Amino acid sequence: MAKKIMVVDDDPIIVKYIVRIAQDNGYETCSANDGIEAYTRLQEEKPDLITLDLQMTEEWGPQFYRRLAKEEEYKHIPIIVISGLASRHLSIRKAVAYLAKPFDPVELITIIQKTIGK
Amino acid sequence: MNPQILLVDDEDGIRKVLGIFLSDSGYDVLTAENGEKALEICREYQPPIVLSDIKMPGMDGIELLKRIKKLYPETEVIMISAHGDIELAIQSLKYEAADFVLKPIQNDSLEVALKRATEKILTRQKLKDYTENLERLVKEKSEKLVETERLAAQRYQQLFDEVPCYISVIDKSMKLTAVNRRFKEDFGDAMGSYCYAVYKNRTSPCSNCPVQLTFEDTQSHYSEAVVTSKTGEAHIVLVWTAPICDHHGTPIQVMEMATDVTQVRKLQNHLSSLGLLLGSVSHNIKGLLTGLDGGMYSLTSGFAKKNEELLKEGFETVKIIVSRLRKMVLDILYYAKERELQWEKVDVLAFAEELAAIIEPKLSVHGVGFITCFDSSVGTVEFDAGAVHSALLNILENALDACLEDKNKPDHHILFSVKQDENHLIFEIQDNGIGMDKETTDKLFTLFFSSKGQKGTGLGLFIADTIIRQHSGIILVESSKGIGTTFHVKLPNARC
Missing domain, CATH: 3.40.50.2300 (Response regulator)
Known part of the structure; x- marks a missing residue:
């Protein structure tokens, strides 16, 4: 069964972009526009990996990550941070990778494949 | 003899x-x-x-x-x-x-x-000589004393008046009991009025009032505030207070010295908001580039797969990104540099209709009604159409925000009208949104002041005001909290 990736970003254009990259490489996808929406969808979607933007209007990335890390069920989901913020955000220490926008799609796919397999 | x-x-x-x-x-x-x-x-x-x-x-x-x-x-x-x-x-x-x-x-x-x-x-x-001498001496000395006292009093009054800041003495009920000349010039002879009414048009004392703190602990306090002069101009002032105590050491009055730092703050704000702007611009650009990558990705896959849907999607994405980029660049241009006005003869009716056509879809998405009322005799007036367009659009967008903020009324609408009087072309934008109190209204055009919290940058109305002022025009605001706001944008109808 294909692995599922959840794309969290408040810019619908960027969501669409990452979703397309993932789908073109054989992954299933789901998406959310902010941390709150992402959290409510975790239960039904059960993603294998999450790409997370940091600066979002409703609930910003690190806050979502802290909630995630508290839950036994979700805390092992690997996270790839994709952000325009200049510095790596310290509160997301356990992210498998940080990609700065604009990112290289090949690099993203390589990391995803390394983390959860093809 | x-x-x-x-x-x-x-x-x-x-x-x-x-x-x-x-x-x-x-x-x-x-x-x-x-x-x-x-x-x-x-x-x-x-x-x-x-x-x-x-x-x-x-x-x-x-x-x-x-x-x-x-x-x-x-x-x-x-x-x-x-x-x-x-x-x-x-x-x-x-x-x-x-x-x-x-x-x-x-x-x-x-x-x-x-x-x-x-x-x-x-x-x-x-x-007899002694007595006369003594009398003369006493008279001379007391005359000297009176003169000295008079000079000293005059000197202190002069100092009080000429100190290049606003000085006021405030009693426990927060009423002004003495003010210097500078104060009178900018805030009127307000003796006996409440300081918060004179300085801020408020009906109750301000929170964190340094004067009240000084009454409480007899220490000098410091704060920064935006105050409004009698002509309605906003001044940013640094305020220091000092207690005036009776012989028991109990403060009976507080002296307040306020220095106008509007110019300094303007520059500082300009610099710091420029820094913030740069930060936000670079962040935005990263987002825009990523979006552009997304568009290119769709286009590339579209060409590779000969899939028209993908091509269309990629092209739409690129179009959106380009329009976002344009808006951002314009914002920076208006802010970064006071741009030279490009005067042109403008057909006011066509100008207003174009503006209405841009804003109407945005309003209808949110269910906000839009009513226009254009005086068809306005003819042509000379102004910088691009600049005034952006100023009015900003006010219209604010009106929309004010309607969206308001959760109390069932229906919201914005009235956009164009009229003229003898010397002015007047645009009016009226909303029945959330409205503002007097204090907020007074600070509205202050650089970096935003009533929208995180959502506002505090640039929009500052830029709008700058543009209208460049045209020797003026923006007047009437607003009641909970009821709505009306902006009157007045432009001289002949170029001066």
């Missing part, structure tokens, strides 16, 4: 002998053979010393003494008395004779009597 002495005796011989003695003793001697003559001489010469026999025919010596003392109280009279008249001599002392000498006259005793009389005169003269 020798001192004068009047010698009164009916006996010619005595007058002669005594006269010689007195002359030898250094007196200028006048003589009289009776009382009447003596008074005549006194009237004419007023001699300081009179030497008079007691027993004389006609007016006797005692009577003469009385009259002289009455007319010339400072004249000293020495009486000459025979041994048998000792009682009369003693009586003469009662009538303020200086002394008496007994006949036959001993030179020694006469000298002593004369000396005593002279000393008495001198002492009196000295005393």
